[in-house]
Amino acid sequence: MPVVSNGAGACESVYSIPMIYFQSGSETADLSSSDLRAGLFEALDRLGPRKRVLAIPPDFTRFPSRSGELTKGAYDYYGSALRDILPALGTHEAMTAVQIETMFPGVPPELFRVHDWRGGVKTIGTLNAALVSDLSGGVAAFDWPVQLDRLIVEGGHDLILSIGQVVPHEVMGMANYTKNLFVGCGGPESINKSHYIGALCGLENLMGVADTPPRRLLNHAWKAFASQLPVLWVQTVVAQDEKGALATRGLFISDDEEAFRLAADLSSRVNCTRLEEPIGKAVVYLDPSEFKSTWVGNKAIYRTRMALADGAELLVLAPGVSCFGEDHAFDDLIRKYGYRGTEATLAAVAEHEDLASSLAVAAHLIHGSSEGRFRITYCPGHLSKRDVESVGFGFRDLGEAMKAYDPGLLREGWNKLASGERIFFISNPALGLWASPRVTHAAEGQRGRGVS
Numbered sequence: 001m002p003v004v005s006n007g008a009g010a011c012e013s014v015y016s017i018p019m020i021y022f023q024s025g026s027e028t029a030d031l032s033s034s035d036l037r038a039g040l041f042e043a044l045d046r047l048g049p050r051k052r053v054l055a056i057p058p059d060f061t062r063f064p065s066r067s068g069e070l071t072k073g074a075y076d077y078y079g080s081a082l083r084d085i086l087p088a089l090g091t092h093e094a095m096t097a098v099q100i101e102t103m104f105p106g107v108p109p110e111l112f113r114v115h116d117w118r119g120g121v122k123t124i125g126t127l128n129a130a131l132v133s134d135l136s137g138g139v140a141a142f143d144w145p146v147q148l149d150r151l152i153v154e155g156g157h158d159l160i161l162s163i164g165q166v167v168p169h170e171v172m173g174m175a176n177y178t179k180n181l182f183v184g185c186g187g188p189e190s191i192n193k194s195h196y197i198g199a200l201c202g203l204e205n206l207m208g209v210a211d212t213p214p215r216r217l218l219n220h221a222w223k224a225f226a227s228q229l230p231v232l233w234v235q236t237v238v239a240q241d242e243k244g245a246l247a248t249r250g251l252f253i254s255d256d257e258e259a260f261r262l263a264a265d266l267s268s269r270v271n272c273t274r275l276e277e278p279i280g281k282a283v284v285y286l287d288p289s290e291f292k293s294t295w296v297g298n299k300a301i302y303r304t305r306m307a308l309a310d311g312a313e314l315l316v317l318a319p320g321v322s323c324f325g326e327d328h329a330f331d332d333l334i335r336k337y338g339y340r341g342t343e344a345t346l347a348a349v350a351e352h353e354d355l356a357s358s359l360a361v362a363a364h365l366i367h368g369s370s371e372g373r374f375r376i377t378y379c380p381g382h383l384s385k386r387d388v389e390s391v392g393f394g395f396r397d398l399g400e401a402m403k404a405y406d407p408g409l410l411r412e413g414w415n416k417l418a419s420g421e422r423i424f425f426i427s428n429p430a431l432g433l434w435a436s437p438r439v440t441h442a443a444e445g446q447r448g449r450g451v452s
Helices: 033-047 060-065 067-081 097-103 129-135 150-154 178-182 188-201 213-226 258-270 328-337 342-351 359-367 385-390 398-404
Strands: 020-025 053-056 082-085 121-127 144-149 159-165 231-240 246-254 272-274 279-285 308-318 375-380 413-416 422-426 433-435
Touching (some): 033 231, 033 246, 053 067, 060 067, 067 082, 121 129, 121 150, 144 188, 144 213, 159 178, 178 213, 188 359, 375 398
Parallel strands (some): 159 231, 308 375
Antiparallel strands (some): 020 246, 121 144
């Protein structure tokens, strides 16, 4: 039976003295592939030999993270001792053979395992309702199970490499660290409830912040129930340079929170764009190789909402988008309830069991709504006008929109078109966060509206 934490006592880590194994980064750094490889090898040399290694990189939706190269470096270093690679899918679809080959070239495909978030997890503990209320600032008061993929818990590995990018995130504030395990490799109840807590806290209160209520929940779970796992955190910081090209600004490796703390500090400086004026019209492009659904593609909404003026338009160029939820059950729920705003979503949760039992979808619907403050126009490659408008978004034909706003001709940031229209262009919303201090929004979210 799982034990229950009331905040007392954590398991002793297998590492006697937590430490940084490698750190390199700055706002102007541009780490090359050889730099990343050398840094990883230096850390692994300091760690010492291992016989059974598990790597947990992100999936293809985090392709720019450089995690593919680092996983290949781990394979080159350990050879046959690297027994398993478990992409942190969360609720996403399993990676295809083409995606694996593209993101992890040279790594044997037979090493890859698929995270079954509904049926392949083990509950290793529970945070009780009183503790959850305390950690969440009172927005939620329910038990929260600590769930992990069985391979992590029962695989017998003597090293677990948790690899990923620290970047502003709509649920946790900053991505990675304990999120890579408890969300990326978590179970249905842990994912659903942690996402819902984030939504209740208010997305604008979280993004770009390292210490948030959802993060405190995950970090407490780690210390109480999982710190005995031999995890080494490998964290990158990736941003765009002044020409829009990717630049790896940092690599931090530790067996404790320090790598995340350093990476989050750097990310807040290189991934967060603070604008002097609000955006009246934003055009965001979603690379079709990375963005297949609004579940992922709505980063266009999350990452720009704090920069969009009241009454602004957000135009999303989405040539690869063919569905709403990558999970079929989630897709059905999004189609049923739509992006109607916080009030409508909370009412639906209270009234309908299907949504109440899928709180991650409820959180997503809240995150994906403009709350009526600005307009969202989707230009999808594979969804009909009827589909798009049925969930509450505006629709525009993709071909027409791409002709008017050709991503190949636009530069990052402000553009003045031949028509005289002034727009703000973003080529990849997953790489940053945009905000203006002059924007008004419902930043207090649902604080004080606790659920139990």
